[in-house]
Amino acid sequence: MNFPAHDHFIKDGWFKLADHQASPNFDARPPGCVPGLLVIHAISLPVGQFSASPSYIDDLFLNRLILSAHPDFEQLNGVRVSAHFLIRRDGRLVQFVGTDNRAWHAGVSQFMGRERCNDFSIGVELEGSDFVPFEATQYVSLVNLTGALLQRYPIQHIVGHQDIAPGRKTDPGPFFDWSRYQNLLSASGTTGALFDARQTS
DSSP: OOOOTTEEEGEEEEEETTTEOOOOOOEEEEEEEEEOOEEEEEEETTTTTOOOSSSSSHHHHHHHGGGGGGGGGGGGOOOOOOOSEEEEESEEEEOOSSSTSSSSOSSSSSEEEEGGGGGGEEEEEEESSSOOOOOHHHHHHHHHHHHHHHHHHHHOOEEHHHHHHHHTOOOTTTSSSHHHHHHHHHTTTOOOOOTTTOOOO
């Protein structure tokens, strides 16, 4: 893939402004497949608990999570997942997979009749849950990252994990403010991607 040399990325789609923690959980996108979808997720480990870096989320994506550290972690035995980015509660940005490659974030999924969303999407995890609002600094970091991604890739749609895996996933959940996100993007001069009409209604 050939992308603009003037953007904020280095080789293989590593964002210059992120902390790089390379996950082994990735592979190549199908030939000729370019990201056109941005998927917003939410994650906390254990559920509803947040921690400073390094966190259990990092450990999960880096395959070093100690299952005995918490009773909830037994269900993650053998799980191999990743996301391209994680935005911590304080707004700090971590990257686990270069965006030119395929991260394992979407699972069984479909968008506009097209399956295997990992093939053509970029996944951004926000440290959060279905039960508490996200932090203002997280929205700022997400908007800045989104602007850079839209400059580099022909992203046409921005959705939540719940939109591509309905009934299976609920994130980013009821406390993610889609209107706030869209308004901040517009205020920053970032336009072009389409939001699901349900999100901003």
